[in-house]
Amino acid sequence: MRQNAIYRAGVLGRRPSVPTDPERLERRARRAMSARARAYVGGGAGRGETMRSNREAFGRWRIVPRMLHGVTARDLSTTVAGTHLRAPLLLAPVGAAGLIRPNSDVAIATGAAAAETAYVFSNQGGDPMEHTARAMGDTPFWYQLYWSTDEDLVDSMIGRAEACGARALVVTLDTTMLGWRTQDLDLGSLPFARGEGIAQYTSDRRFADLVAERIAAPTGRPPTTVTLGAIRTLLAMSRAHPGRFLDNLRSPVPRASVETFLDIYSNPGLSWDHLATLRGRTSLPILLKGILHPDDARRALDLGVDGIVVSNHGGRQVDNAIASLDALVAVRAAIGPEPTVLLDSGIRTGADVFVALALGADACLLGRPHLYGLALAGADGVRQVIENVIAELDLTMGLVGVPDLASITPDVLVPTRP
Structure with a gap:
C-alpha cells in the first residue's frame, strides 16, 4: 500500500518529494513554475468563480461510513468505453504543459505508465502523439480532439491517433473559442502564439x-x-x-x-451536424467532453456516442458556470444508469473520486494535480500524484465498507444542510 510505503520510508528519514495534501501540492508547484506557467495552469475564466464552484460542490456532500462491515479487500478495477482501467481514474488532457518542463507530454506519459493509469493525450500537446504513445508502453491511452476548421486536418488527427494505438477519441466541445482567461491576458501570454503546445x-x-x-x-x-x-x-x-x-x-x-x-485550430461553428459525421470517420469509441446540460447529454447519446464527459474545462472557459459535480447529478438523473459518464473539473483527492462515483460517474479525469506533480518531480511526480489519489480512494472504500465500485452508490452520501 502507498500509505505503508510512505510511513516505512519515514522511519529512515525519507519524506515524499510530492506533498500528499492537495493544497500544499499546489502551493509548492506554483513556486516551482514560471509566471506564465502559473497563469496558464492555475488560471480560470474571469474572476475564477467556476473554479471555486467546482470545489465548493464537493463540500455539499458528506460520506457516511458504516462499521463492522468485514470488508478487507477492495476491487478498484473497471472498464470504461472498452478500456480496462486499474482504477476509475484517467489523466485529463492539458495543453501547453511544456510551459512547466520540456518534453512534458512524454514525461506525463512515463509517469502514467509507471502508475498503470490511462492518459488522454492533449490535442495541444508539446510532443507529437507518436512520441507520447511510445512512452505509454502497454498502458492504454485515449486521444483528445479539438475540431479544426479544416476537415482534412480533423481526419488526419483521427487517423494518426488510431495508428499509434489510441483506445478512444475524446472530442472537446467547450473550447470552440478561448475563454476570457484574465491571468494569461494580463501577461499577454498565449502559449500557442509562441509556438508552444502545437x-x-x-x-x-x-x-x-x-x-x-x-x-x-x-x-x-x-x-x-x-x-x-x-x-x-x-x-x-x-x-x-x-x-x-x-x-x-x-x-x-x-x-x-x-x-x-x-x-x-478550433471551429467556432461546431454543431451537432459535425458530430453526426464522426461515427463514419473512426472505428474508435467516441466520448464527448464538455457536456453540462441534460438535454445535451441526451442528444449526444442519441447520436450514438459511447460516453460523455461532464466538464466545465476546469473553470477555464465560462466564468460563473455550473459546477461539474452539480451538472453530473442532473445529467445522470436525465439519462439513467446505463450510459458511460465521466467527470472532469475539480477532482483533487481520492475522496473526491469516491463522491463523484457515488453521484453517478463511472470514472474521473485528473487535471491540474498531475501537472503540479510534473512541476515538482517530473515523471515520478506525476506517478506519485496518481498513486496518492488511488491510495486514498482505496482507503476510503475500505473505511466506508464497500468492496467494489458497483457498491459506491448514492446511499453512502448525505447532502449537507444549507
Whole structure:
C-alpha cells in the first residue's frame, strides 16, 4: 500500500518529494513554475468563480461510513468505453504543459505508465502523439480532439491517433473559442502564439500543406513539391528541437505555422451536424467532453456516442458556470444508469473520486494535480500524484465498507444542510 510505503520510508528519514495534501501540492508547484506557467495552469475564466464552484460542490456532500462491515479487500478495477482501467481514474488532457518542463507530454506519459493509469493525450500537446504513445508502453491511452476548421486536418488527427494505438477519441466541445482567461491576458501570454503546445500540428502532413499554402498565397501560385518538402523537413526539425523553432518565430515557416494554427485550430461553428459525421470517420469509441446540460447529454447519446464527459474545462472557459459535480447529478438523473459518464473539473483527492462515483460517474479525469506533480518531480511526480489519489480512494472504500465500485452508490452520501 502507498500509505505503508510512505510511513516505512519515514522511519529512515525519507519524506515524499510530492506533498500528499492537495493544497500544499499546489502551493509548492506554483513556486516551482514560471509566471506564465502559473497563469496558464492555475488560471480560470474571469474572476475564477467556476473554479471555486467546482470545489465548493464537493463540500455539499458528506460520506457516511458504516462499521463492522468485514470488508478487507477492495476491487478498484473497471472498464470504461472498452478500456480496462486499474482504477476509475484517467489523466485529463492539458495543453501547453511544456510551459512547466520540456518534453512534458512524454514525461506525463512515463509517469502514467509507471502508475498503470490511462492518459488522454492533449490535442495541444508539446510532443507529437507518436512520441507520447511510445512512452505509454502497454498502458492504454485515449486521444483528445479539438475540431479544426479544416476537415482534412480533423481526419488526419483521427487517423494518426488510431495508428499509434489510441483506445478512444475524446472530442472537446467547450473550447470552440478561448475563454476570457484574465491571468494569461494580463501577461499577454498565449502559449500557442509562441509556438508552444502545437506539436500535434507541426508533426502533421496535412498541417504542413496548409502552412505551405499560406506561404505561397502572396505569389498566387500553388506550393511546389520542393516547397512542401522543405516545409515538412523544417517542421520535423522543430519537433526534435522545439527551442530552435521558438527562437525563429519571425522566420517564414515558424511564423506561418503559428498563424496557420491560430486560424484553424478550433471551429467556432461546431454543431451537432459535425458530430453526426464522426461515427463514419473512426472505428474508435467516441466520448464527448464538455457536456453540462441534460438535454445535451441526451442528444449526444442519441447520436450514438459511447460516453460523455461532464466538464466545465476546469473553470477555464465560462466564468460563473455550473459546477461539474452539480451538472453530473442532473445529467445522470436525465439519462439513467446505463450510459458511460465521466467527470472532469475539480477532482483533487481520492475522496473526491469516491463522491463523484457515488453521484453517478463511472470514472474521473485528473487535471491540474498531475501537472503540479510534473512541476515538482517530473515523471515520478506525476506517478506519485496518481498513486496518492488511488491510495486514498482505496482507503476510503475500505473505511466506508464497500468492496467494489458497483457498491459506491448514492446511499453512502448525505447532502449537507444549507
